[in-house]
Amino acid sequence: MDPDARLRLRQAAAEEFARLGFERASLNHVVETAGVAKSSVYHHVGGKQALYDDLITHLSMLVDDALDLPDPATLTAETYLDALSRAAGGLERSLAAHPEARALGLLAHRAEPDAALRALHDRWAVVARAYVGRGQELGVLRDDVPPDLLTDVALAALLAVDAWALARGDAGTDAARAALTMLRDAVVRPARTTEEG
Numbered sequence: 001m002d003p004d005a006r007l008r009l010r011q012a013a014a015e016e017f018a019r020l021g022f023e024r025a026s027l028n029h030v031v032e033t034a035g036v037a038k039s040s041v042y043h044h045v046g047g048k049q050a051l052y053d054d055l056i057t058h059l060s061m062l063v064d065d066a067l068d069l070p071d072p073a074t075l076t077a078e079t080y081l082d083a084l085s086r087a088a089g090g091l092e093r094s095l096a097a098h099p100e101a102r103a104l105g106l107l108a109h110r111a112e113p114d115a116a117l118r119a120l121h122d123r124w125a126v127v128a129r130a131y132v133g134r135g136q137e138l139g140v141l142r143d144d145v146p147p148d149l150l151t152d153v154a155l156a157a158l159l160a161v162d163a164w165a166l167a168r169g170d171a172g173t174d175a176a177r178a179a180l181t182m183l184r185d186a187v188v189r190p191a192r193t194t195e196e197g
Contacts (some may be wrong), residue, residue, distance in 0.1 A: 001036075001044040007100060008034040009041065010058060013051050014186065016105035022052055022114060057117045059104040060123075066094035069127065072134035080140045081188070084131070087191050092173075102166055110165040134188075142189045149188060157183045 010034035016025045033036045045051050067087040075083055095101045108117060116195045123176070130155035132151040141150065161183070165176035 001040060005034070005036045005040070006044075009036055009045070009051070011100040011103055012053060014055055014100060014107045017052060018103060018107040018110060019108065021112065022048075025052075027051070037057055039189070055104060055107065055118070056087045056120060058100075062094055062098060063124070066090040069131075071082060075134060075138070077138040077140050080135055080138055081184075102169065103155065105162065105166040106191055109159065109166065125151070125155060138187065140189060141187050154183065154187055157186075 009030070011182050013025075016033070025048065027041070028038070031041055041051065043086075047053055068090055069087055070083055095105070102150070108120065110117060113121065115186075120180075129147065129151045131142060132154065133147050136143045136147055136150070145153075156180075161176050161179045164171065170197045
């Protein structure tokens with residue numbers, strides 16, 4: 001399939017699935033919105049389920065590539081926060097470079113996620129837990145909160161900021177950055193003063 005047609009198809013499908021969910025989404029509407037032949041979709045992608053699976057795989061690939069996270073075990077107290085900042089910047093650049101990313105992001109934030117979206121969330125939660133554990137081990141993140149609770153709170157806040165910013169497009173960028181700074185300040189261990197030793 002022509003790359004432009006594939007992009008239009010993914011964009012239309014992500015918007016349709018995000019708005020209506022898998023069951024209620026119409027492949028005919030997706031095809032019509034994308035301006036591609038239904039026979040081409042069946043030939044190159046498959047039916048509605050195959051198209052949905054393609055979107056979930058594409059979303060996962062976009063996020064993984066954008067984050068480009070190093071193995072947490074390789075991070076030091078000096079490199080930890082920089083690695084997370086680079087990952088956040090990578091997500092922002094990916095959103096700008098991939099027109100379909102916003103619709104895919106909205107799909108990921110469906111109020112009633114299906115098994116595929118739950119599995120994707122669970123996979124990223126494992127990564128987040130590894131990073132929180134490493135951050136606490138390095139003394140970068142606060143350790144007065146259990147790691148599983150800190151991870152859950154941080155993930156919930158990140159997902160809320162992400163969903164809010166995606167819904168507003170460029171209009172939400174500055175507020176989203178401010179919210180992420182607030183979240184960072186809430187989870188990073190405060191620097192000790194010389195009096196504290």
